Amino acid sequence: MNNIIDLKNKDKAASSHTKKETLLEVINLKTHYPIKGGFFRRTISHVKAVDNVSFSVKKGETLGLVGESGCGKSTAGRTILKLLNPTAGKIMFDGEDITNLRGSKLRQRRKDFQMVFQDPYASLNPMQMVGDIITEPIHNYYPKKKSREIKQEVLELLNRVGLPDDAYYKYAHEFSGGQRQRIGIARALAxxxxxxxxxxxxxxxxxxxxSQVLNLLNELQDDFDLTYLFIAHDLSVVKHMSDRIGIMYLGHIVEIADKHSIYKEPLHPYTQALISAVPEPDPKRKKQRIVLQGDVPSPENPPSGCPFHTRCPMAVDKCSTITPELKEVKPGHHAACILVD
Amino acid sequence: MKNMTDFPSQAPLLEVTGLETAFEIDGELYNAVDGVSFNVKPKQVLGVVGESGCGKSVMSLSIMQLLPKGIGKIRNGQITFNGQSLEKLDDKKMNKIRGKDIGMIFQEPMTSLNPVFTIGFQLAESLHNHFKLSKKEARGKVIELLDQVGISRPERVVDEYPHQLSGGMRQRVMIAMAIACKPKLLIADEPTTALDVTVQAQILELLQGLQETNDMAIILITHDLGVVAETCHEVLVMYAGEVVERADVVTLFENPKHPYTELLMRSIPRLDEEEEKLASIEGIVPSLKNMPRQGCKFVDRCPKAMEECRTITPRLSENLPGHEVRCLLYETSWNREGMSAK
Structure with missing residues (x-):
């Protein structure tokens, strides 16, 4: 009896996700952008935006990807959506290999994974009414659906994300940034x-x-049974939203674990520095800040060995030659550092 | 550096009283900064917090006399810096203060540098203007400055163009430019907003170091409460062009009084705490044209709003020594008879 209640109670707790099915699995994913140059615009080298990234996301779970700009987190997201073609590796979605899907097969699969974009000012068509923006994906996939039905659906979606009915006939520029992001979310949910x-x-x-948008995303996850891959640079936001967190640096995942372990006992020196750099809204706390020197190296010409060794406060000689593998250090806690064992 | 020592005996370096800055919209003037008063003492770090559109940047532009000509203007109020009334100075005299005694760091390191001049040229400009240094002397000084703000190999960077630098380095150049003449006051408008956290940590560390070595006061304008908690002595919370709360940093974070400040504090996710649901402030800041003319400007978004809030305009009053709040809930002088209905 208890079991039944447990199953019904869709708990977001991290402990329960181990039993759930895997929805998305990414295996050794690589996305390299060619750099063209020279007389015939040949490919002269590659930017290794995503390099050997593996992770999986369980149904109903939120996986956060954090990292500084240029770490490849957005490229990873776009590659999984197949907006970019992976250079190597495998993407499994709901038990199906979607790495090489093309054309109509990919199109059919795409309705199961949608995206919410960063810039609510650039991601909505200024020439379209909000109603049309949200109608378009539904109409595309279900051309035989009656327009009255679709309109009903769209209005429900608008209300669900907290917009009034008359938003249907308005244009994106009539809304504030937060409201636009709600429109973007409604479109993704359509x-x-x-x-x-x-x-x-x-x-x-x-x-x-x-905070309004974060709360909305959390509510929608419960209502619509959604799985999120949440990409952001703000560690506190990601921690608030996610069950597990992957930390990316120069195209690699350097540490991945559930959010409590990441925050309480970060193992990788980069994660430690990242957490210590977040300013806490508590003036009394004296925090030991680890200030990293220099900038992130260019992903076109990444350092040998561990990608972080050039800025790592704990680097030893071996770090420049041995490339650390992402290893399971504790149950469910993976880190890629030769010093961690 | 963030010791809680007060600055009681010192005369203020900058004194702003009743500042009103207005913008002209359709032939009418609307106040973007509406009666703001505050002091900055030497070596003090003052934080100014608020959402976009609350007037914090317009306030800093007013102090610098950099408002767009013909659109924005100071209607009322005094800005006294070091005994001089800035709002009465003409451009020529103001130019002598701008950059020399008051430095400013602008928000966007990507767009605030001129792309067609070298870093060295842009940095030497203010040195040349204010100190009449020769080219060679200025170059030496520029290299020294770049080194001071933590740029490695400054002798090469001095001949490079802005596009050759990363965001963090450009922001360092902006800081070097602002501190080139050792100003007594630095106005930093969102100095770290466009940067990654690890770079932000570097820049904040740098600003704190400079504040100590150069004995500089800083007005730090930001929306990041974490940054405020880590760097400021005193904080102004602004909403819709007005100061709604002013207190020293510890008091403000431990005991926020104004409903707006309180909500702002609870709406940010925190690393050290678990929260199921974040507080949120419904709605948005009303636009200048739709600003309530009477009563509290926060009334439509305030969870604690009372009937009186629509009619009685709250004043910024001292709730506890050194802690000012603009809210009827804490005002004692207004007619309390209305409260009995509550």
Whole structure:
């Protein structure tokens, strides 16, 4: 009896996800951008934006990807959506290999994974009414659906994300940033996807509006049974939203674990520095800040060995030659550092 | 550096009283900064917090006399810096203060540097203007400055163009430019907003170091409460062009009084705490044209709003020594009879 209640009670707790099915699995994913140059614009080298990234996301779970700009987190998100073609590796979605899907097969699969974009000002067509923006994906996939039905659905979606009915006939420019992001979310929900990839959904918003959108995303996850891949640079936001967190640096995942372990006992020196750099809104706390020197190296010409060794405060000689593998250090806690064992 | 020592005996370096800055919209003037008063003492770090559109940047532009000509203007109020009334100075005299005694760091390191001049040229400009240094002397000084703000190999960077630098380095150049003449006051408008956290940590560390070595006061304008908690002595919370709360940093974070400040504090996710649901402030800041003319400007978004809030305009009053709040809930002088209905 207890079991039944447990199953019904859709708990977001991290402990329960181990039993759930895997929705998305990414295995050794690589996305390299060619750099063209020279007389015939030949490919002269590659930017290794995503290099050997592996992770999996369980149904109903939120996986956060954090890292500084240029670490490849957005490229990873876009590759999973197949907006970019992976250079190597495998993407498994709901038990199916979608790495090489093309054409109509990919199109059919795409309705199960949608994206919420970063910039609510650039991601909505200024020439379309909000109603049309949300109608379009439904109409695309279900051309035989009656327009009255579709309109009903769209109005329900608008209300669900907190917009009034008359938003249907308005244009994107009539809304504030937070409201636009709600429109973007409604559009992503229109096809009842299983997975939503949210790429910096709140970084363009003010703090007070940011919390509204984060709360909305959390409510929708319960209502629509959604799985999120939440990409952001703000560690506190990602921790608030996610069950597990992957930390990316120069195209690699350097550490991945559930959010409590990441925050309480970060193993990788980069994670430690990242956490210590977040300013805490508590003036009394004296924090030991680890200030990293220099900038992130160019992904075109990444350092040999461990990608972080050039800025790592704990680097030893071996770090420049041995490339560390992402190893399971504790149950469910993986880190890529030769010093961690 | 963030010791809680007060600055009681010192005369203020900058004194702003009743500042009103207006913008002209359709032939009418609307106040973007509406009666703001505050002091900055030497070596003090003052934080100014608020959402976009609350007037914090317009306030800093007013102090610098950099408002767009013909659109924005100071209607009322005094800005006294070091005994001089800035709002009465003409451009020529103001130019002598701007950059020399008051430095400013602008928000966007990507767009605030001129792309067609070298870093060295842009940095030497203010040195040349204010100190009449020769080219060679200025170059030496520029290299020294770049080194001071933590740029490695400054002798090469001095001949590079802005596009060759990363965001963090450009922001360092902006800081070097602002501190080139050792200003007594630095106005930093969102100096770290466009940067990654690890770079932000570097820049904040740098600003704190400079504040100590150069004995500089800083007005730090930001929306990041974490940054405020880590760097400021005193904080102004602004909403819709007005100061709604002013207190020293510890008091403000431990005991926020104004409903707006309180909500702002609870709406940010925190690393050290678990929260199921974040507080949110419904709605948005009303636009200048739709600003309530009477009563509290926060009334439509305030969870604690009362009937009186629509009619009685709250004043910024001292709730506890050194802690000012603009809210009827804490005002004692207004007619309390209305409260009995509550």
């Amino acid at each position: 096809l009842k996807p299983k997975l939503i990839i949210a790429d910096e959904p709140v970084s363009a918003l003010d703090v007070s509006v940011q």
